[in-house]
Amino acid sequence: MTDTSLTPPSLTPQLDYREMEKSHDLSAIEHPGNEELLTLNMGPHHPATHGVLRLLTTLEGEVIRDIKPIIGYVHTGIEKICEDKAYWKVITLVERMDYLSYYFNAYAFCGAVERLLDLEVPKRAQYLRVIHMELNRIASHLLWLATGGLDLGAMSVFWYGWRDRDRILDLFEMSSGQRMHTRYFQVGGVFEDIPSDWAAKCREFTQEFPTRLDQFEDLIDRNEIVLQRLRNVGVVDAETLLGFGVTGPLLRAAGTPWDLRKAHPYSSYEDFQFGVPVGTVGDNYDRYRVRMVEMRESVKIIEQALDGLPEGPYITDNRKIALPPRHELATSMEALIHHFKLVTEGFRVPPGEVYFPIESPRGEMGCFVRSDGSSKPARVHMRDPSFVNLQAFKSMVQDTYIADMIATLAMLDPILGGIDR
Amino acid sequence: MPDATGLELIAQELRDRDADAVLGTLFYREQATILVHPNAVPATLEHLRGKGYTFLASLHGVDYFPEEPRLGVHYELLDMKRVDRLRVKTRVHTDVPHVPSVTPKWPTANHQEREAFDMFGIVFDGHPDLRRILMPEDYEGWPQRRDFPVGGEAILYTHNELNQPGWWK
């Protein structure tokens, strides 16, 4: 069906900015040999692009022949300014990269620094981290579901998804004071212990949430429109995805059971029993189902973690890294000095390089930290899963309709903050 | 991670294939790193693919200012069957920042090499489409190099400046 003799369209058709504005028919300029092709620009301001993603689509009628994502519209230079700040200040910045999975960004960075420091995180802190990360995973998947439903036209899913997401954000607000970008994870543990009835409220949520998921599934799973739009659309085999470096629910939907929580457990994930959903066909419907089941598994993990939450410190005892409790400042001189040094300069990390990967809702999120012995990192790089997953987008939408492209983009779940950093 | 001896074995195999490819090995915090010559990078990655490291997890640039050679490229490899990670590192000077591209054999390197080019100015020879990816197309400068200024706005307390100029005196 594709004519291999077509040369892909040039991205910038060598026209002046004002001339491009005046030209009415870019297709005549860009595809002189083939009048069937039309290059259309979608975005960066577009209701369906999940953020500021620009897609240069070359269409033959309604069928996509070529697509080029252009990114960089929310590039914030986070990695650059991280080099200028003390390690614990970097947590605030790094959280804002993939802005839906802030706990994962923070944990990837904290885990990398803890590895460099060879620091042991107390068990209670590990369990609290797991609970918050799994709640964040559910929140992220709910937002994916809500906006995905909105893209497909099912607006009611938007309202329902946010109803539950607001409850999770209430839990975050209860434990850390902020709904998003909470700066709850610190190097060595968590910032503060959870309030006394947080566990009870969390349990209320986990007891009710599976029924909510049942409601979602009743609404969407066997809906004829959803089946027509998602089944057998955007099929890519696992080989191609692995070549593109795709991980996460996309890879699991294609049949490869790869999950870093199981393969290389970190932060006490080996203590919990949970399943990893794997798809069979690799189409959009499998991607949808994999994420829905992942939400259920996350609920199981949270319940197990709450049941087994050990007593103990919530942050490491090493006063050179973690702030001493405030009541000690009144009595202990060392505590005062440590506090002063930590707040003004920050802790120093021995020189070295470490790459710390974790499983975020979108795939493998890795954090590379290079330290040079001072109190500021010398290089922080996040291997963001959406950035790498976007490369597989073309193979997913090649030779499908534009409407299928919208659905596939929704199922790809890109977060432009992570892509552009 | 391959442990320290496993790392040395791999490095030895690479040296057997190509005597001046491997410039060093490092085993720190249980993570294995092989430092190779830039021209040997594609061959090294192919050899490691043969040994099972079939997944290129991350490709990123690092600026080692003020140590020379200044610019580095890191390739994080993953062996999914044995859950093993290995890092291949290469370093180039700023005056000859050329590294052969691995995109033809590893499609995941496409955007990541463009990002390293955009941020550090490392030119990947053989990349199908080496352009800036995050900054505007006509931007000048390599933002993430350590000697590039951070930029931004000066912080002004404009109320006081406007109403009482020189209020700090």
Next chain:
Amino acid sequence: MEIVRQKLSDSTDFRARQLRARDMLKGDLDDADLQKHVEESLLTTTLEKASKWAQGNAFMPATFGLACCAIEMMAMVNARVDIARFGFEAFRASPRQADVLIISGRISIKMAPVVRRIYDQMLEPKWAIAMGACASSQGVFNNYAIVPADKFMPVDMYVPGCPPRPESLAHGILKLRQAVVARPDLGWRARYGGEGTEEVLAQVAAEDPGAAAAINVLREGTDGASA
């Protein structure tokens, strides 16, 4: 906020008013009574005030989510902090149909011309809300890649926060509504001293030299920057 309770007038007064209304319709009321009736029962205003009231109460925000703040903007639209109760839930995808641009998120230098273009495409009357710290003033990111919104476009309301709670953003929009209802809208150029930046087509300037004291006149064959 104090709630003041007023007792409705008792039935005799009500009946008297009903009879007066009947008489007015019949044409039987004379001057003093007619005056009193009109003052009690009719609402008069100027067209300007009425149009400002209508504009302020029917904002149609443009769907312009850039980054994390967009998520809290979506949270504001949703069921918990429902701005549909104020009438602002009709988010319009096309800037031609929208009148408020809620800049939710950080503006990178690549995106700034796009934002400005969208703002220019909106029709008067239009307003802009800079939501969050990044849009107001670069926020956490004081570096080469981020531009604060008021550097390149007029901003009417700043909502601080990172991200601002949905309630904060709702407060911001309601404050904007208050501002719009209170003050006449002469267009953003009058509010922010942008007179003289209008772009006028060459033939319009030729026909009517004083049409706009414009410094940018678009002539055929050149780009718009020549005067």
